[in-house]
Amino acid sequence: MSEQNPATVAAPAGPVVVIGAGPVGLAAAAHLAERGLDFLVLESGPTVAAAIEEWRHVKLFSPWRYDIDSAARRLLEQSGWIEPDLAKLPTGGDLIDSYLAPLVKTPELTDRIRYNAAVTAVTRVGYDRLRTAGREQAPFLIRLADGTELLASAVIDATGTWRRPNVLGGSGIPARGESDITDSIAHALPDVLGRDRDRFAGRRTAVVGAGHSASTTLLDLGELAEQVPGTEIVWVVRNSNQARTYGGGESDELPARGALGTRLKRLVQSGKVELTSNFRIEAATRTADGRVELTAGERSVIADTVVNATGFRPDHDMVSELRLDLDSIMGSTRALAPLIDPNQHSCGTVPPHGADELAHPEPRYYAIGAKSYGRAPTFLLATGYEQARSVVAALAGDWEAARDVQLDLPETGVCSSNLAYGDSNDEAAGGCCGPAPQAVEISAPAGRGLATGISGGLLTVIDNAPTNQSSCCN
Template identity: 85%
Template sequence: MNLVVTDLPVVVIGAGPVGLAAAAHLAERGLDFVVLESGPNVAAAIDEWRHVKLFSPWRYDIDSAARRLLERAGWTAPDLETLPTGGDLIDSYLGPLAKAPELAEHIRYDAQAAAVTRVGFDRLRTAGREEAPFLVGLADGSEILAGAVIDAAGTWRRPNVLGGSGIPARGEAEVADDISRALPDVLGRDRDRFAGRRTAVVGAGHSAATTLLDLGDLADQVPGTEVVWVVRGADQARTYGGGDDDELPARGALGSRLKNLVQSGQVELVSSFRIEAARRTPDGRVELSAGERQVVADTVVNSTGFRPDHEVVSELRLDLDPILGSTRALAPLIDPNQHSCGTVPPHGVDELAHPEQGYYAIGAKSYGRAPTFLLATGYEQARSVVAALAGDWEAARDVQLNLPETGVCSSNLAVASEEASGGCCGPAPQAVSISAPAGRGLATGISGGLLTVTETKPTAQSGCCS
């Protein structure tokens, strides 16, 4: 099966960790490619939270093909047991990778993909469709023809809304200037926005917890700094985690610290609060409403998670799960109601395929709204998809991952110690190996009992994902 329109490059959307991993595998396979990065530099989205420390040590944050490419150029890997920040990930790994000769000339910066379609084909037309090249339209009006498209754009640019029903709360747009996106640099760049003011953090995941801990530290330093934590649920045991018994020490430390802040009164917890409306008060503050209840703050941090942007590929034929927005085949494998981050079974090109032959979303975008994505999973997705594009189906379907029995999501960040800010994107060192049989689709393999996977299904007490 030929998935690539010959004589045209594979277009990779996004120069983050997973997009550059795909590029490294394409280079290793000898396939022509172009990487489109919407920002002015590599991993521009990560650069916005470069102050945050990842949960996973370096050993889980480096793609295999990328490492081979870098080491040929004399690169020395960081200490594999240390925990990098987002800035470390860029400065010590992604930056050097993007400058490698095999990749550098293929990356275009400030190149935002605005639409992807087939030349001469809208979504309705069928005859001859698979032989037509992809047409990638950029925000500046230029266009690129592609033999295949790997969409690693992520979800960072598409945060969820504050409204508790999945749509913006009444008046949310009118107070947008007072709403900060997730993971502000509370103790650094954004300090003046929060010091001596009252902040409402909305969300129950570890990104919210990370911000709450930073705000707690700021309150110790600056009198008048107040913190209120707004959540939809009634039980915060999932956010607190297992403390000293948690399989992920960083997550356990975060949960314990946050629980202490709430119990001490340093963080005011407002639970069972499903936001219906937001407005600016006469004195310039923000009022969030849920029925007859209100929370008033000077500024609000939206830590409610992210969602994918499928509008860019709306003229392609996609088979999306109606709940998660992932592929339909992948959805049952990543359902956060059934899986924590580390119990997601291995999956590759078969589970990522759409009816539109030659288009694949990988990385966080492939998971739709599921917060169970792991960076190591994205690397394996990239390897599998590129192998398929190269026609090596045996390698493409030999999907293998080393994941912990429980894990941490890319949008769920935590602290690595009592003093350090924490992070995302990878599994913990304690891992269990699970693999897919070569040549078999995993969706069928699991339902048919072809895989033996030890699952730790999350409960309110043990789940890691928001």
């Protein structure tokens, strides 16, 4: 493209560009469409929600009632969409097939999404991070992996964290030799009983991590071991006490968590899962017979495959020339960090928040969804929808709506799940945050009110604490 003198740019030009066509990115698109703002959605994969496609076999924690954005619902209803049973728990595949795929076919969105459009850099036309004068009037410059460039008046970054898993190394950096065994490392939430069955059947697998992704994989492996002799399982955790992962069993105030933890605890006690605790991986090497050896001091674990269920972290490389105010610990905005700190909050105590808390020094750039939470493990899908609504209102200049942050939450929370492998798929059966109560509306001007419940958590994004912490929804 031709060079432009930023001093002559009277105002940002171009559409609002949403990066990522997952649930939260498409929620932003739906709100942009309702407000009549010009926009374009860039998706790095070949289809809608390409990341979710990789875990389509996994059930969400919450029923459909909490998994559908309000603006998206309105667009779908105008197109004759048949709403799913709101009490049922969708899988990732259900979320795509019954919600997101129909959404991108609505007239308002169908021509606004570009696939196979991976973004490699976002900056300002004529401006690096250092230059200030006239910066706010310069449009954003977005470069794609194929070399294409386009301009934007604002950027909503909904790229998530799925493509950036944490490392196996116990000190936050890769273990020595970790890069040499990548072909033996499986991403979190493999389809153990389906697509990936041959990789694990009759082999020894080490699952690293202590969140619900790890628990789910361990239980699937336990079921596989019942079917295929010689299937061995070792669970590698950094902590010495797994009480938080197991939960309180029958006395747990969070029934599904208790049921899930109880089943996992029994699996460990039966000897079908070998628990290796207080193990901070320092090195990973290839053995003479082609297996992997993980070491921590004088101790070691040997396996055919290692499942990395240690969580995820945000990738800020593509926006490194923008002016970001990132908290040094969380990797979120500095204003949001104390509201989501897992040392202080579970998913049920994170206050509602919106454009004010998500703003950076770079005007009109917002990260929403899982990426907005950095490394905090408390992100919930419904919270991402409210972020999208608030941010779009701010971009439209409607600051009253942007600051009227609201979440439709049950009093004691709802993230009901059959991940405990029970037979019921009924919301009334209860969930990890208690039985299914009547919903109430919680409103908080400027996003400061404290929510008493939670809603809509995605399994793949809410257990990403690198310290292997566990909470109501991680």
